[in-house]
Structures are given as C-alpha cells and as structure tokens.
Amino acid sequence: ILNVEQSPQSLHVQEGDSTNFTCSFPSSNFYALHWYRWETAKSPEALFVMTLNGDEKKKGRISATLNTKEGYSYLYIKGSQPEDSATYLCAFGGSQGNLIFGKGTKLSVKP
Amino acid sequence: KAGVTQTPRYLIKTRGQQVTLSCSPISGHRSVSWYQQTPGQGLQFLFEYFSETQRNKGNFPGRFSGRQFSNSRSEMNVSTLELGDSALYLCASSLYGGAGRYGYTFGSGTRLTVV
Numbered sequence: 156i157l158n159v160e161q162s163p164q165s166l167h168v169q170e171g172d173s174t175n176f177t178c179s180f181p182s183s184n185f186y187a188l189h190w191y192r193w194e195t196a197k198s199p200e201a202l203f204v205m206t207l208n209g210d211e212k213k214k215g216r217i218s219a220t221l222n223t224k225e226g227y228s229y230l231y232i233k234g235s236q237p238e239d240s241a242t243y244l245c246a247f248g249g250s251q252g253n254l255i256f257g258k259g260t261k262l263s264v265k266p
Numbered sequence: 267k268a269g270v271t272q273t274p275r276y277l278i279k280t281r282g283q284q285v286t287l288s289c290s291p292i293s294g295h296r297s298v299s300w301y302q303q304t305p306g307q308g309l310q311f312l313f314e315y316f317s318e319t320q321r322n323k324g325n326f327p328g329r330f331s332g333r334q335f336s337n338s339r340s341e342m343n344v345s346t347l348e349l350g351d352s353a354l355y356l357c358a359s360s361l362y363g364g365a366g367r368y369g370y371t372f373g374s375g376t377r378l379t380v381v
Contacts, residue, residue: 159308186364186365186366186367187365187366187367189366189369189370191372197374198269198270198356198371198372198373198374198375199356199372200372201369201370201371204366204367204368204369206367244308244309246309246366248364248365248366248367249365250365251322251365252314252321252322252364252365253299253311253314253322253324253363253364253365253366254299254311254365254366254370255311256301256308256309256311257308258306258307258308259308
C-alpha cells in the first residue's frame with residue numbers, strides 16, 4: 156500500500172513567522188508531486204506541480220522543493236499572514252496511475 | 267472560465283437508499299476523478315474517468331460506481347447507502363488526469379449525510 160505522510164499534522168504560528176512542512180512519499184515509480192491549499196468552506200486550490208528531482212517552485216511567499224531520490228518535499232511559507240491559514244495537502248502521482256493524498260498539515264496563523 | 271461544478275452541494279439520505287452526484291469539469295478537460303473525505307482521513311481515491319472510460323479505480327466496494335458522458339460530465343452513484351458513506355465527495359477535473367503531471371482543479375464538493 157502506497158503511503159503519503161505529512162508532518163506536522165497541525166501548526167500554530169504568529170503572523171510574520173516563517174514556517175515549513177514536510178511531505179514524504181514513495182521514492183520509486185515517481186511521476187509528480189502536487190501541493191494544494193484548502194481553506195475552510197472552499198475547494199482545494201493547486202499551488203504547485205513538480206515533476207523533476209531538485210525542482211524548486213515559488214509563488215509569492217510560498218515555495219516548495221522536491222527530492223524524488225529520498226522521497227520528500229518541503230513547503231515553505233515566508234512571513235506567514237492570517238490569510239495563509241488553511242490545510243496544505245500534498246499528493247503523490249506514481250505508476251499506480253492516480254494521485255494519492257496525504258492527510259494534510261493544518262496551519263493557523265494568529266494576528 | 268467556468269470552474270468545476272458539483273451538484274448538489276448538500277444531501278441527506280436514509281440508510282439503504284441510493285444517491286447520484288454530478289460533476290461538470292472545466293471545458294476541454296477530459297479527466298474527472300472522484301475522492302471521498304471522511305473526518306481524520308485524507309482524500310481517498312474512488313475512481314477516474316477519461317474520455318467516457320473508467321481508467322482507474324480505488325479500493326471501494328462495488329456499491330460505488332460512476333460514469334462519464336460524451337461532454338465529460340461525470341456522475342457517481344452510491345447504492346444501498348450505509349452510515350459510513352457520510353462524507354464530503356470531491357471531484358477533480360484535469361486535462362489528462364492520471365498520475366498528475368498536469369494540475370487538478372477541484373469542485374466545491376457534495377456533503378452527503380446518511381441517517
């Protein structure tokens with residue numbers, strides 16, 4: 156059974172703090188790694204799709220890195236803002252042919 | 267452009283009944299995937315349809331089925347509902363779907379409650 160693990164499960168930070176979360180996935184038969192942001196009462200919103208080992212993606216204050224050889228990806232948020240409060244999901248795409256999601260990291264940013 | 271539309275948004279059904287949920291993908295997207303989310307669980311993959319064919323299926327009982335029409339709209343059906351089927355059902359639209367080298371766009375979901 157393929158497993159995607161995210162840590163920590165939840166995180167509480169103050170406005171202005173920088174933070175990062177981890178996604179661990181199988182290191183074989185890799186096709187893609189996705190990150191999504193899921194705000195309460197909304198749909199999951201795609202942040203990044205990464206396909207190559209060593210990929211680094213950036214969108215504003217949010218960035219992500221990928222290591223397919225060891226099976227992990229980091230998501231970084233610089234200078235967290237209250238509007239960054241959401242659950243961040245990662246999803247592994249491999250030879251199984253579909254995306255397998257982790258349970259997410261719930262981020263709360265206090266003003 | 268229009269996003270992914272799921273109907274209905276909320277549904278309450280009685281144990282033993284059946285239910286049909288609908289998903290209209292982004293225009294031009296040929297793949298629709300369905301996911302179930304229950305408390306404490308990540309998104310669990312139900313199945314994917316691509317060009318009217320089921321391309322992949324998750325580990326769910328045969329009570330869960332789906333189909334896709336020629337306009338790429340998809341429906342999923344759950345027969346003989348059980349209390350444990352209460353969940354948020356999300357569909358995701360993608361150009362080519364599969365293992366995901368292209369991003370997925372999610373609908374707002376259907377919240378199903380079985381009583």
